[in-house]
Amino acid sequence: MRETITPRRALQMVVIAAIALTFLLPLYWLTISALRPEEDIFRYLNPFGPWTLLPNRLTFENITELWSGSFSRAIANSLVVALVTVIAGLMVCAPAAFALAVIDFPGRSAIFTAMIVSFLIPFDAIAVPLYSIMRGFNLQNSYAGLILPGIGNGLAIFLLRQFFQGIPKDLREAAMVDGMGWFQIFWNIYLPLSKPALISAALIMFIFQWQAYLWPLLIAPSNDMKVAAVALAQFSSAYNVSFGLIFAGAMFLSLIPMLIFVFFQQYFTNSVAATGSKE
Known part of the structure; x- marks a missing residue:
């Protein structure tokens, strides 16, 4: 009907x-x-x-001129930084979220509170002190310097923790009766059930690195290590503004995350909805 x-x-x-x-x-x-x-x-x-x-x-003159220059290298740098951050970030954030959600240990609430505060502080406020630390380790103009600050993402940990808390305790208790340890429970039970949350956390970390401007400008100013956002900004100077190249570059910078989000939007929506229902 x-x-x-x-x-x-x-x-x-x-x-x-x-x-x-x-x-x-x-x-x-x-x-x-x-x-x-x-x-x-x-x-x-x-x-x-x-x-x-x-x-x-x-x-297509603007697009042809854009890709004939160094912008293609900048796009490649952004993709490498964002994808490696996602992989390494999930390896760090997922176990951290599991520990905060499931394992009862002294100081858990204090650590969770500190983690919440960490992603409420604007990154610009800590960029200069963080640069001093990275310079001490000689990580300027390197992928490591670009990637490391994005691995421990507080918002991703929060999202995963809230999702993990919604998984029934009965599954964990049954696994412990069968002799599973914490890592086996995390790997065999929690991760397979958390696909929407993992994809959402990956999207958060990808966008964080893809749109980053201030940190790459500080830590990696060399031409070989420029990321796309920094390369795009350099089409505008005090004496010349190449609007055609700016619009063409901005189109590609918008297109890639937009396509990724459209493809995974169902998982992101499900994860956010589930996260909002946790206490």
């Missing part, structure tokens, strides 16, 4: 569609600006007309 669409329901759908289009408009503008000749990007803004949103000329 087909669902009857009432006038109220139709109005709700129209409002939701309008809101969705409002959020998509900047992405559309970004894309068409990347494909326009540079002299046409701002030509039709005033007065507002049909050519403002409907380009009369499209070109």
